[in-house]
Amino acid sequence: MEVMSSELVDWSRAQFALTALYHFLFVPLTLGLSFIIAIMETIYVKTGDIIWKKITKFWMTLFAINFAIGVATGLIMEFEFGTNWSNYSWFVGDIFGAPLAVEGILAFFMESTFFAVMFFGWNKVSKGFHLLSTWLVAVGSNLSAFWILAANGWMQYPVGMQFNPDTVRNEMISFWDVALSPVAISKFLHTIGSGYVIGALFVVGISAWLLLKGKDTLEAKRSMVVGSSFGLLVSLFLVLSGDESAHQVAQTQPVKLAAMEGLYKGEERAGIVAFGLLNPDKEIGDNQHPIIGEVTIPYALSLLSYHDIDAFVPGLDDLVYGNEKYNIESASSKMAKGKIALEAFKEYKEAKKKKDLSAMADAEVKLQKYMPYFGYGYLAEPTDIVPPIALTYYSFHIMVALGSWFIVLFILLLYVVMKKDIEQYRKVLWLAVLSIPLGYIAAEAGWIVAEVGRQPWAIQDLMPVGIAATQIDAGNVKISFWIFAVMFTGLLIAEIKIMLAQIKLGFEGGH
């Protein structure tokens, strides 16, 4: 089988990654800040205290700036599907299209309708209806995220469909299997949780900056209380959702899990690497130790992956070469089955050309039997199933380390703002300011783990990225890559400038 030129595939991937990573700078703040604003407005409506209205309007303006700059950046990914990933789009169109269509129709319209009430409706609609609109914007934003992540979850764990060799499409047989797959749900919860933490870090960071400047201190302190309480609750929730995500990855994408942990040789009672550098000379199948200077938490990986401290966690060697003792099939065995599936597909194609119905039926039976291995038929080497280990490993560990730091930070801030005169704790305030970008780094690192860690697959086990891409001129992809880089960087600079100008106005600035 012929895969696309690696230059074309690499640039197509780089372009999609760039678009997704930039888009994901805007989205999580919208997800998190929308709920924080709704909480603040609820306090205003409950207490009638006008200061809370001022606070709500301030954060709502910053929310609007982020929303406006980020809106529609995701559409570019949809264009890229049609241009750069046409094989993929056709192969999955039915399944990928349904959740995205629901997202467009339901969530986006709900979000945009109530967005107008939220901004233009102060003093024009009742307090209760305004508050309801603010909550519905938050719910709508998060519903949008749900459908996008359900589609992404399907790529990681394809369920609820059957391949139709006539149309060359995977056709949905159960919408609910796709929408409510355990991978989709855990991905949704963990991803929106990271967005909530970014929202909380944004609120506490900017409040800390205002306190450092001695500006609007009452409003900043109240914002700090809401931001750090919300942030702490969500950070603790992320520990639980992260546990569930890892459990799902262990069941459905064990190669990704092994790469996340730098685990080459599988172990019973496996520990988690809390700290350690990857041995750069380590290769699949050799006897070198994979981690340098490691500090591990005993049993934790077995517990996290299978909820059993005695469980065997397969390493990359087991998954590439197989392990009979634990009934783990080798990649080469899966590749052989994948090649049977591809041959059957070819036979189906030839039989269809000859209009030989009997041969078509025989080929389809064989194809459906081996379809779960279809993508393996395109791989050249068993080691092709292994994603970039270093990027996956370090991204995972950065995400976990930052997630732990956020728990400490929110506890510290909550304690100081509730019990002490926080303005005297300038170092703590600076920690809050400097932690704003860390939330983004953690979220992007998590996204890298999810997306780089599932390589070589565009759709797990069914379609590698080399087949998913469109055969187009790599030069065009390079040009559009750089156009995006410039455009998105411009948008980011515009956002930061408008945000900073608005923050400098303080709580008196309106929208």
Add this chain to the structure above:
Amino acid sequence: MLKTITNTLIIRNIISIIDFYVDGFKNLKVGKKLWALIGLKLFIIFFILKTFLFPNVLKEGFTTDEQRSLHVMEQLTK
């Protein structure tokens, strides 16, 4: 009679919704700058990127779904 009242109510509601938006936009401060930015961005996305850089390969290159299926089948089995 009932029909006329209903129509009048609908028209009044539509007018008040339009007024709501017009007033809202008129009173924006930072929002005016944002709307200009959104307009510029949408223009770039839909009229420049979509037209010149992102043709939908299967949609524009073929006229029927059967042709598209055959093309992808060839791509997947070559």
